[in-house]
Amino acid sequence: DAKTTQPPSMDCAEGRAANLPCNHSTISGNEYVYWYRQIHSQGPQYIIHGLKNNETNEMASLIITEDRKSSTLILPHATLRDTAVYYCIFHTGGFKTIFGAGTRLFVKA
Amino acid sequence: GAVVSQHPSWVICKSGTSVKIECRSLDFQATTMFWYRQFPKQSLMLMATSNEGSKATYEQGVEKDKFLINHASLTLSTLTVTSAHPEDSSFYICSARDRPIHQPYEQYFGPGTRLTVT
Numbered sequence: 001d002a003k004t005t006q007p008p009s010m011d012c013a014e015g016r017a018a019n020l021p022c023n024h025s026t027i028s029g030n031e032y033v034y035w036y037r038q039i040h041s042q043g044p045q046y047i048i049h050g051l052k053n054n055e056t057n058e059m060a061s062l063i064i065t066e067d068r069k070s071s072t073l074i075l076p077h078a079t080l081r082d083t084a085v086y087y088c089i090f091h092t093g094g095f096k097t098i099f100g101a102g103t104r105l106f107v108k109a
Numbered sequence: 110g111a112v113v114s115q116h117p118s119w120v121i122c123k124s125g126t127s128v129k130i131e132c133r134s135l136d137f138q139a140t141t142m143f144w145y146r147q148f149p150k151q152s153l154m155l156m157a158t159s160n161e162g163s164k165a166t167y168e169q170g171v172e173k174d175k176f177l178i179n180h181a182s183l184t185l186s187t188l189t190v191t192s193a194h195p196e197d198s199s200f201y202i203c204s205a206r207d208r209p210i211h212q213p214y215e216q217y218f219g220p221g222t223r224l225t226v227t
Contacts, residue, residue, distance in 0.1 A: 032213045043113075043202050043218035044153070051213075087152070097143065097204065097216055099153040 004088045009104040018075040020103050022088030025069040035073045037084040078107045111137045113205050115219035122193055129189045130222045132203030138183035139205035147200040193226040
């Protein structure tokens with residue numbers, strides 16, 4: 001199973017950038033990194049994905065290191081509604097999506 | 110993005126009865142669907158993967174005779190919890206994918222079904 005390592009929890013002040021790190025040292029060259037988040041009692045929500053280059057969409061930015069062993073999800077201006085558990089995942093071989101423990105982000109006013 | 114619905118959103122059943130949860134992809138064809146369960150303050154645990162028209166592939170430790178999965182069409186998968194017990198109480202989430210072969214995968218999650226067995 002694909003393994004990622006994320007800090008269990010992080011705090012962020014409202015309006016500031018939230019930077020969520022993820023280690024994925026066993027990722028292979030053609031595997032994408034995906035980020036999802038889960039707000040309490042809801043299904044996971046897709047945020048962003050990337051392969052080698054940094055990516056940005058309306059929700060977040062994804063910075064992937066050159067060796068691809070780690071990445072950082074950036075929420076540029078965190079709001080209270082961004083409080084959620086954030087999951088970084090990748091697929092090994094087959095296409096099962098296996099979730100790790102994720103990072104519980106608390107955005108504080 | 111694409112929408113995945115689940116029905117019911119919550120259900121309470123008595124111990125020993127069976128309950129069926131439906132998962133539908135509303136605006137795309139889901140060749141592969143996944144079922145997860147989630148206990149409070151824990152991550153999602155993959156239960157099984159199903160491809161349309163094929164038998165589901167269950168993860169290790171998941172009883173296939175207890176958690177019956179049917180993926181009869183490209184837009185519908187069902188999970189039936191048979192002879193439910195209180196320890197089956199959990200949050201069940203389905204997910205659907207429309208391009209199973211090549212990455213990047215577009216995978217969409219349903220809102221979840223809260224099952225309480227009394």
